[in-house]
Amino acid sequence: MTDEQNIVLTRIEDGIGWITLNRPKKLNALAGEVVAAAHDAVKAMEKDDDVKVIVLTGANNNFSVGYDIAQEVEMGLSRPEDWHGALTNNVGLSMAVFSCTKPTIGAVDGWCLAGACELAMACDMIIATDRAKFGEPEIRFGSGPVTLLMPFVLGQKKTMELLLTGDTIDAETALDVGLINRVVTPEELEETVTKLAQKIALTPLVILRLTKTALVRAYEAMGLRNAVNVNLDLAATLNAAEAPEKAQFQELVRTKGLREALNFRDARYGALTD
Structure with missing residues (x-):
């Protein structure tokens, strides 16, 4: 089968x-079908008692x-x-992971941008390779963040900088600002994530569930879900807003x-890139 037929494994x-x-030919772009399939996979694994992480x-x-x-663009919204x-639907996937x-652990290699960066931030922890790149460049083509998680992960100042410029950051910078937990080589990624997941999985599932629920409720009490x-x-209004640059892009x-x-x-x- 093609990658389009196995969009989520x-x-x-x-x-x-x-x-x-x-979807490797599309750099794993989150088409609507991918969002739906990933959402279903998260929900199925959440219900499966054989899965702890x-x-x-x-x-x-x-x-x-x-x-x-x-x-x-093709949909003509x-x-x-x-x-x-x-x-x-997009927010639904990220919030299904968050809640x-x-x-949950995000294992990130290479590009992790826009809605995918939000999806990774929705994970409880992120392990990234030294060639990973993070950012939300949506503002550069007339869009904006869909699931506004970054203020709760990074705080006000760095969030303002990244979301208003659309800049991307490398893995070491992401580690420094608290976006991710650890940087490894590409060859170490799966082994490192597996060891972390195995350590977490030693805790009884009922304890993991209650602890995770408490942490989610703490962030919700801070206003995250609101x-x-x-x-x-x-974001719905923003994406419908008219701008010459956006029209030209589309x-x-x-x-x-x-x-x-x-x-x-x-x-x-480009001329303004460091």
């Missing part, structure tokens, strides 16, 4: 449930470049109410393909 080994985003990762040396921009419906009653819900409403996607559109976007910001 799952396996369970020694109490660890692995969920792999599998859930790991999310990506195929072929990348986590994911985020939501499938070409698919969104224009009204805020249309965007709200589509974005609700999962079992510990912030996510409010942002969803604003027209390039339609007529010349996503790569040309991204080149146009990057050229505008």
